[in-house]
Amino acid sequence: MAEPLLAIRDLRTYFISKNTEVRAVDGIDIDVQKGQILCVVGESGSGKSMTSLSIMRLVPKPRGKIVSGEIVLDGQDLLKLTEQQMTGVRGNDISMIFQEPMTALNPVLSIGDQITEVILRHRKITKKEALHRAVEMLKFVGVPRAEQIVREYPHQLSGGLRQRVMIAMAMVCEPKLLLADEPTTALDVTIQAQVLELMRKMRDEFGTSIILITHDLGVVAEMADHVVVMYAGQVVESVNADELFEQPLHPYTKALLQSIPSIDADHEVLYSIPGTVPDAASFPAGCRFAERCPLAQPSCFEKAQALREVRPGHLVRCDLVEEGGV
Amino acid sequence: MLTYIIRRLLGMIPMLIAISIFTFLMMHLAPGNAIDAMINPRIKDLAQVQKTLEAQNGLNLPLPVQYLHWLWNVLHGNFGFSFSQHQPVSSLLGPAIENTLILAILAEILILIIGIPIGIMQARRPYSRLDYSTSIVSFVFFSVPYFIFAIFLMYVFAIHWPIFPAQNAVGTGPNSGSLIDHIYHALLPAISIALTSNTVYSRYTRGSMLDVSRQDYVRTARAKGLQEGQVFRKHVFRNAMVPIVTQFGFDIGGLIGGAVILEGLFTYQGMGLLTINAVSQRDYPVIMATTLLIAIGVLIGNLVADIMYAIVDPRVQYN
Ligand SMILES: Nc1ncnc2c1ncn2[C@@H]1O[C@H](COP(=O)(O)OP(=O)(O)OP(=O)(O)O)[C@@H](O)[C@H]1O
Ligand SMILES: [Mg+2]
Numbered sequence: 001m002a003e004p005l006l007a008i009r010d011l012r013t014y015f016i017s018k019n020t021e022v023r024a025v026d027g028i029d030i031d032v033q034k035g036q037i038l039c040v041v042g043e044s045g046s047g048k049s050m051t052s053l054s055i056m057r058l059v060p061k062p063r064g065k066i067v068s069g070e071i072v073l074d075g076q077d078l079l080k081l082t083e084q085q086m087t088g089v090r091g092n093d094i095s096m097i098f099q100e101p102m103t104a105l106n107p108v109l110s111i112g113d114q115i116t117e118v119i120l121r122h123r124k125i126t127k128k129e130a131l132h133r134a135v136e137m138l139k140f141v142g143v144p145r146a147e148q149i150v151r152e153y154p155h156q157l158s159g160g161l162r163q164r165v166m167i168a169m170a171m172v173c174e175p176k177l178l179l180a181d182e183p184t185t186a187l188d189v190t191i192q193a194q195v196l197e198l199m200r201k202m203r204d205e206f207g208t209s210i211i212l213i214t215h216d217l218g219v220v221a222e223m224a225d226h227v228v229v230m231y232a233g234q235v236v237e238s239v240n241a242d243e244l245f246e247q248p249l250h251p252y253t254k255a256l257l258q259s260i261p262s263i264d265a266d267h268e269v270l271y272s273i274p275g276t277v278p279d280a281a282s283f284p285a286g287c288r289f290a291e292r293c294p295l296a297q298p299s300c301f302e303k304a305q306a307l308r309e310v311r312p313g314h315l316v317r318c319d320l321v322e323e324g325g326v
Numbered sequence: 327m328l329t330y331i332i333r334r335l336l337g338m339i340p341m342l343i344a345i346s347i348f349t350f351l352m353m354h355l356a357p358g359n360a361i362d363a364m365i366n367p368r369i370k371d372l373a374q375v376q377k378t379l380e381a382q383n384g385l386n387l388p389l390p391v392q393y394l395h396w397l398w399n400v401l402h403g404n405f406g407f408s409f410s411q412h413q414p415v416s417s418l419l420g421p422a423i424e425n426t427l428i429l430a431i432l433a434e435i436l437i438l439i440i441g442i443p444i445g446i447m448q449a450r451r452p453y454s455r456l457d458y459s460t461s462i463v464s465f466v467f468f469s470v471p472y473f474i475f476a477i478f479l480m481y482v483f484a485i486h487w488p489i490f491p492a493q494n495a496v497g498t499g500p501n502s503g504s505l506i507d508h509i510y511h512a513l514l515p516a517i518s519i520a521l522t523s524n525t526v527y528s529r530y531t532r533g534s535m536l537d538v539s540r541q542d543y544v545r546t547a548r549a550k551g552l553q554e555g556q557v558f559r560k561h562v563f564r565n566a567m568v569p570i571v572t573q574f575g576f577d578i579g580g581l582i583g584g585a586v587i588l589e590g591l592f593t594y595q596g597m598g599l600l601t602i603n604a605v606s607q608r609d610y611p612v613i614m615a616t617t618l619l620i621a622i623g624v625l626i627g628n629l630v631a632d633i634m635y636a637i638v639d640p641r642v643q644y645n
Contacts, residue, residue: 058548084553091551103542107641108564117560118550153640169550 003075004031005209006055006177011069013047013054022280024050024064026233029307032177032226037203037210039220039241041256042230045277048213051230052179055211056096057086074176092122095170099182101162105154111138112150115169122173137168141198160191167198174206181213196223217257221245229253232278232288235307238315249316251293287318295320327636330644331629338625342618343397349617350393353610359385360409360608383409396614406611410604415615418600423582423619426596428505429512429519429589430581434574436520437527442570444524445531449566450558452536460528468525473587476518480591483514490514493593515588530573534566541565564638571634579627583620 013025025047032038040048053059054066057078071078073093078086090096098104106114115134116127123130131150138146141164154162163183170178180199184192196219202208212223220227224241229250237250248254255273275292278284284291290300297320307317361379369375380386384395399406405415444464448457484492491511538544539562547561586598593599597616604612636642 056549058545087551087553089551090549096546096549098542098546100542104546106543106547106561106565108568108639109560110640117552121551121556155641166546 002033005034005036005074006030006032007070007072008051008055009070009072011051011054011071012067013050013059014065014067015063016065016067017063020281023233023283024280025054026280026283028069028230028233028235030228030235030238032209032211034176034209035203035207036225037200037212037223038226038228039224040211040213040228040230041215041217041220043256043273043277044215045280046230047233047280048230049181052096052181052211052213055177055179056090056094057083058090088122091118091170091175092173093175094177094179095173095175096179096181097163097166097170097183099185101159101166101186102154104166105162107154110151110153111157111165115150115165115172118169119172133172134168137172138165141165141168141171142194143168159187160194163187163191163195164198167195167202171202171206171208175208178202178208178210179213180210182215183212184219185215192219199223217259229256232283233280234288234317235315236289236317238307240313243314249310249314249321250289250318251295251320252289255292255294327633327644331633334629334632338622341625342621345621346397346614346618347393349614350396351389353608353613354389354392358608360610361385362608364409364607396611400618405615408604408609408612410607410609411612415611418612419615419619422595422597422600422616425508425512425594426582426589426598428508429516429585429594429596430578432509432512432516433519433523433585434578434581436516437524438574440520441524441527442531444528446535446558446563448528448532449535449539449562452532457532464525464528468522470522472518472522472585473591475521476515476588476591479514479518511592511594515585515592515594518588519585527570527573530570531566534569535562538562538565568635568639571638572631575629575631575634576627578630579624582623582627 008028008030011025011028012023015022015024028047028051030038030040030051040051042048050059050064053064055071055078057066059066066079069079073089078089081089105111112131112134115137116130119125119130119133120127125133135146135150138149143149143161143164149157149161149165154165157165166183178199183199184195187195199210199212200223203210212219214220220241224244226240227238227244228235229237229244229252231252237244237248237253239249244253245257248257252273259272273292278288278291284301286299286301286303287293287296287305290296293300300319303319305317305319307315308321310316310321310323359380361376361383365372365375365379377386384392387395396406403416405419407413408415408418411418444460448460451457480492483490490513492514535558539558544557544561547557552560583597583601585596586602588594589596589598590602597620600612601616601620603609604616632644636644
């Protein structure tokens with residue numbers, strides 16, 4: 001396979017305070033190929049957001065800290081850059097969109113102002129040209145009346161439009177990688193589909209790779225080329241999307257897939273996984289899922305599991321899965 | 327916006343009438359009157375003279391009639407005649423307002439240029455040693471009444487090194503000086519006010535900036551690659567100023583009342599001094615006029631606060 005655009009190696013992001021150490025991200029490896037849409041799934045608290053914030057080096061200060069690892073973008077380890085150099089990467093090589101388009105835009109600055117400021121930060125062009133570019137981008141993401149909208153403020157737009165503005169803002173410098181942290185969760189269903197469609201269009205048009213974080217396996221089925229399943233700060237399964245749905249191997253992934261509401265049912269039946277995610281301040285020594293795992297053996301509670309390639313391109317963190325995958 | 331302002335201004339009229347009635351009643355319910363305060367109690371025919379004077383000044387009429395009389399005159403721009411200073415009230419008010427405004431504006435400028443930068447500096451590095459030490463100093467200054475500073479400043483800069491005047495020579499009457507002269511006289515009292523009151527703005531700025539820096543859109547600004555200075559100037563500061571600008575509107579309204587103790591200390595001929603002297607001499611026409619103006623100041627201040635709010639925050643719309 002070709003050199004990945006982004007290679008994350010053994011990334012660890014902890015929240016450190018006097019007597020606790022919350023291991024939000026605890027040794028993660030992820031490869032993102034050029035033009036790939038990679039979905040990250042997992043229950044709440046599994047470290048998805050902290051992974052994406054780590055890539056941006058925007059982990060909440062002062063307690064959050066990237067303690068070790070490498071994040072290599074196009075051959076360049078982002079963790080080795082100075083803060084000043086990193087600001088040149090943000091919004092330019094890597095962009096990010098967030099869950100709440102409501103609060104992610106600045107209420108007192110006009111839409112035009114907020115989009116042009118990214119362009120002016122990273123490109124040497126005049127204000128007028130930047131505004132022109134902003135209007136073009138807004139048109140491209142399907143914002144109607146783009147010429148007027150640049151003079152309006154976020155509160156004057158609907159949720160769907162705001163998320164389009166966020167996408168326009170993120171894409172305006174044509175980044176190599178777009179991080180989207182649950183970008184559609186706050187939107188209603190029809191708007192959700194449109195925004196997802198738009199993100200795919202961005203990938204097709206600009207060749208941008210996308211890391212899409214989501215709770216929604218329906219979104220994964222719709223969008224993903226590759227899927228990474230996270231549990232308790234670790235990757236437990238990593239495989240291409242088709243194989244994930246056809247042949248999930250990790251007991252946690254299987255449980256997650258069973259929790260998708262069936263489409264035909266009139267009332268949604270949610271299969272929820274019994275038990276809770278272990279506390280990130282004190283993970284168990286053995287397999288982190290063992291306590292909730294229907295297949296757990298005594299050995300699972302003692303031995304930490306390693307991520308293994310059980311079939312070509314199919315990685316699983318479970319010793320019970322045999323080579324070849326059963 | 328314009329119709330909103332006009333509506334608000336019209337809405338003030340009933341409030342001002344209510345305030346003036348209340349002041350009028352309070353004054354007349356208190357024992358003694360202006361005549362008592364004016365005449366020598368040892369003259370012959372005291373009771374007779376008192377009666378005559380009361381009749382001359384209309385003080386023997388029923389209260390509602392007196393009030394309506396006053397209101398009628400005010401509507402015609404006539405605030406009456408001061409009992410104690412033997413001048414039309416309006417000729418006392420003009421210089422007093424001017425002096426008070428000069429002092430108030432000067433003090434407010436100093437408060438802002440000291441308070442806001444301190445708040446910003448603290449918010450940039452919260453819980454740092456710098457934050458703690460400047461906070462402590464601020465609180466110490468805040469807990470000292472401003473007349474203590476006034477006395478101290480007066481001693482140092484007016485008596486020990488006579489750079490500034492300790493007492494005010496200009497003020498009411500035809501001898502009042504130029505604007506520069508006014509500012510010169512207002513500087514020490516203004517500094518005394520600013521030394522304590524800047525704490526209100528530094529704390530407010532600090533809190534507001536910290537609040538805003540936790541918002542999602544600040545994270546967005548960083549995710550765009552903006553540098554820290556830009557993030558603070560453009561995203562944090564702009565939003566943090568919304569409540570502060572509003573507070574500022576309220577404050578300037580209250581300032582027209584003058585700083586009574588300070589004006590007394592510096593014999594600064596402002597509204598505070600005028601009012602307090604009028605009260606002690608039962609100078610009804612002056613009291614009524616100053617109360618009315620102070621009330622107008624507060625109401626206009628509230629209006630200014632609301633207008634400023636709409637200017638800095640595009641979400642606010644008045645229709
Ligand atoms: N500011 C913080 N201080 C301390 N711990 C934190 C902080 N933010 C997150 N964490 C911890 O880090 C872990 C991972 O959080 P993260 O937000 O990455 O989860 P997530 O997978 O994005 O969950 P969700 O689906 O709810 O968004 C959690 O255990 C959480 O408690
Ligand atoms: Mg999250």
